[in-house]
Amino acid sequence: MNETAVKVKELVKRYRELLAVDHLNLEIKQGEIFGLLGPNGSGKTTTINCILSLLSYDNGEIEIFEKPMKADAYDIKAKIGVVMQNVAVFEELTVQENIDYFCGLYINDKQLRKQYVEEAIQFTGLEDFRKFYPKKLSGGLLRRLNIACGIAHKPKLIILDEPTVAVDPQSRNRILEGIMELNRQGATIIYTSHYMEEVEQICSRIAIIDNGKCIAQGTAEELKKLIKKREIITIDILSVTADDIEALKALPHVYSVTFEDSKLTILCDGGSHNLVRVLDYLQGKEYSFGHIHSALPTLNDVFLEITGKELRD
Numbered sequence: 001m002n003e004t005a006v007k008v009k010e011l012v013k014r015y016r017e018l019l020a021v022d023h024l025n026l027e028i029k030q031g032e033i034f035g036l037l038g039p040n041g042s043g044k045t046t047t048i049n050c051i052l053s054l055l056s057y058d059n060g061e062i063e064i065f066e067k068p069m070k071a072d073a074y075d076i077k078a079k080i081g082v083v084m085q086n087v088a089v090f091e092e093l094t095v096q097e098n099i100d101y102f103c104g105l106y107i108n109d110k111q112l113r114k115q116y117v118e119e120a121i122q123f124t125g126l127e128d129f130r131k132f133y134p135k136k137l138s139g140g141l142l143r144r145l146n147i148a149c150g151i152a153h154k155p156k157l158i159i160l161d162e163p164t165v166a167v168d169p170q171s172r173n174r175i176l177e178g179i180m181e182l183n184r185q186g187a188t189i190i191y192t193s194h195y196m197e198e199v200e201q202i203c204s205r206i207a208i209i210d211n212g213k214c215i216a217q218g219t220a221e222e223l224k225k226l227i228k229k230r231e232i233i234t235i236d237i238l239s240v241t242a243d244d245i246e247a248l249k250a251l252p253h254v255y256s257v258t259f260e261d262s263k264l265t266i267l268c269d270g271g272s273h274n275l276v277r278v279l280d281y282l283q284g285k286e287y288s289f290g291h292i293h294s295a296l297p298t299l300n301d302v303f304l305e306i307t308g309k310e311l312r313d
């Protein structure tokens with residue numbers, strides 16, 4: 001079993017009367033890409049700030065690399081790279097100087113620092129922009145600079161808080177691929193996002209956060225097994241009768257049938273060949289239909305079934 005990179009036990013954080021983090025427990029193993037997935041305001045950034053000891057908290061314990069994390073635990077902090085939601089770079093320094101500054105907070109050796117800065121520039125694809133000042137960079141390039149500043153000192157644990165918000169698709173893909181590469185090179189990653197597709201694409205395990213609580217934790221596959229919905233069949237069809245709906249509901253594994261705006265939606269709780277049985281029924285009735293779609297549940301379905309709300313805004 002891998003060593004634990006981060007352990008959060010019964011974390012509670014209040015902002016006056018607002019309970020932002022509510023008895024949160026997390027255990028992140030070394031080598032994981034761990035996703036904190038939750039809607040805006042669910043408590044992800046607050047949790048990250050508590051993990052980093054940037055914020056005091058009301059209850060709980062936090063360990064990083066199996067040692068208690070405190071505000072003055074500089075030996076632990078040197079092993080962490082942070083990429084915060086808001087880009088935090090110096091306007092009066094160039095791309096290269098910014099990366100050098102942040103790397104220099106941890107790496108004293110001049111030669112090694114030079115090498116690390118160059119590697120960070122190449123890793124984030126900023127070679128052509130090294131002499132640029134931040135205000136000349138596009139949003140996506142600024143994000144990449146923010147990441148370069150956070151990772152140049154080769155931390156063992158990298159925490160990224162919504163690094164892809166408001167970036168173009170090209171930069172987004174580059175950022176996601178970069179995160180996976182950092183993980184292949186040995187870093188443990190904590191990644192917060194409200195984009196379920198991203199989290200599902202890159203994370204080995206995911207904690208779903210809502211109202212400061214962890215409502216479910218596991219691999220995407222494990223999370224999807226927590227809910228009843230296993231297959232969603234949708235069929236474009238002009239009309240069906242109430243009897244058809246009852247007959248479809250009686251098919252094995254079907255637990256919900258709805259018809260709205262010429263779309264028949266059938267939810268199944270497992271089994272196989274559900275689509276074939278549905279189509280057999282409709283063909284037997286000589287209905288003609290258009291587009292047919294069978295989909296597996298998404299993390300939004302998991303969120304919806306557990307909380308009764310949409311994860312998407």
Ligand SMILES: Nc1ncnc2c1ncn2[C@@H]1O[C@H](COP(=O)(O)OP(=O)(O)OP(=O)(O)O)[C@@H](O)[C@H]1O
Nearest residue numbers: 015018020038039040041042043044045046047162
């Ligand atoms: N400094 C603060 N003072 C008071 N309330 C705060 C403060 N920071 C955050 N909050 C509140 O705490 C709750 C959790 O916020 P937090 O920023 O941790 O959520 P989040 O999941 O990271 O959301 P987002 O993706 O929007 O950053 C929200 O209700 C937010 O309004």
